[in-house]
Amino acid sequence: MNNNLLLIIFCIFFISCGQQSDKVNVNWKIKLNTPVxxxxxxxxxxPFLGGWSPNKxxxxxxxxxxxQxxxxxxxxxxxxxxxxxxxWKFQAADKNGKEWGNLEFESPLSDTTIHVEIxxxxDGSTPKISGQITGDVEYFKDFKIEGLLNRDIIVWLPPSYKRNKRQKYPVLYMHDGQNTIDPKTSSFGVDWQVDETVTQLVEDNLLQEIIIVGVYCTDDRSDDYGDTKKGKLYRKAFATELKKLIDTNYRTVPEKENTIVAGSSMGGLVSFMLAWEYPEVYGGAICMSxxxxxxxFDYIDIIKNDPKKEVVFYIDNGGKGVDKILQPGVDKMISHLKSIGFTMDKNLFLVEDKTAKHSEGDWAKRFPNAIQLYFGKKDI
Known part of the structure; x- marks a missing residue:
């Protein structure tokens, strides 16, 4: 083996000889090169991994x-x-001190041992941040939803907002708001760059000016974004209390055709759920990966007997890592929506990028086309 390799990750699978169980045992064996x-x-x-908490x-x-x-x-x-x-200042890193990306796997059908060498x-220094906030933003700190953890909200205002006091604007609502506009708050130092993207599209006369509302997630993200009791509270408040807050404090065009919700991964799921459950509020949803x-969990089975909704769905997915595992669900959802009357390239749009990973950077690349479906200039 090459002694210069400082990162070795490999899995050894052990097939049980005894009676089959509904569960599998996964054992991590970790070796450090240097004591800490x-x-x-x-x-x-x-949840058993702490829900991305670095010290649980x-x-x-x-x-x-x-x-182990x-x-x-x-x-x-x-x-x-x-x-x-x-x-988070001290993460497993490569030989140059650059933090690893997410390690990932799908638990197999038999007991497994994963060997990891770190x-x-x-080094604990502030990580290099690529990018900045472009444009004007305002914040609502500790927005309260009864029964859920408080969360921050970031509101991005379009270029003409402060100088054109009579103009009203459509609104894009986004989940995981900490990852959408500000790279300093993004989980991995890379944001969706929706501020730069929308600014450029507006300058190129390809997009209407819009307000962007990014709602931060909390430690309860999986419950908030899932088909759970907390998820129902989250979706109801998102469609009622949050929308009222934004419509009251900003010059919005409040009708559903000018109100879109977007997110990725579990955020993509909850975006779909919001448009599906509140079609009178949202004109559509951007559902990335x-x-x-x-x-x-299978949300398609949950809604299989529901009638068609008058909304427009943009759905996309990558082809690597986690996205490859999520692809059967995307295929099943597209098939179901078509079976109840949705028409491709009319009220249902699908984009697949087999080279893309499950990451903010890849979602940022697909965002321009997605947002133009809803707010693109019609007269060009």
Missing amino acids: NSDVYITGNQ VKLEKVDDLHY FSKELDPKQLIEYKFTLGD SNWT PAFKYED
Whole structure:
């Protein structure tokens, strides 16, 4: 093996010889190249991984260089994860100190051991941020939804908003608002760049001026964005209290044709759910890499007996990593929508990019075409 390689990740699968179980045991074996003077943590997209909290799930220390973690999982469970030293400033990194991307796998049908070698960590310095906020933004801090955690809201105002006091504007509402406009608040230092994108499209006379409302997620993101009790509270407040807040404080065009909701992954799912459940409020939804079907959850089965809604859906997906796992759900949703009367390229749009990953950077690349479907200039 090349001694210059500082990152080795490989999986060894052990097929059980005994009676089959509905669960599989997944064991992480972690080896460090250099001892550390702190605990080591695993974090990821599932509640048992701390829901992306960097210091909730501590690894068991075997000795100075070896750690382990075990969990019993359902087969075909979608897992994304990282390792930290208890703070996002100190993440597992490559030999140059650059943080890893998300590690990912789908839990198999048999017991599995995952071996990970960590050779380096980020140094604790402030990570380099690419980009900045373009234009004017305002904030609502600690917006309260009864029964849920408070969250911040960022509102991006179009170029003419402050100088043209009579003009009213359509509104795009976005989930995971911390990742949409400001790279400093984005989870991984890369935002969707919707501010730069919309500004450029407006300057090129390809897009109407719009207001963008980014609603931050919380530690309860999975519940808020899912078909859960908290999710129902979130969607109701999003369609009523939040919309009233924005329509009251800003010069909006409030009708449904000028009100669109957007998000990615679980945010893509909840965007669809909002348009489906509140078609009188939203004219459509942008659903990027949507989690329509994953593990034991299948939203298509939940809505299969519902009538067609008068909304326009944009749905897309990449072809690598997590997006590859989500593709069967996208296929099933498209098939269902067509079966109840949606027409491709009229009120249902599908984009597939087999080279794209499940990431803010890839969603940002697809965003320009998506937003122009709803707010593109009609007279060009």
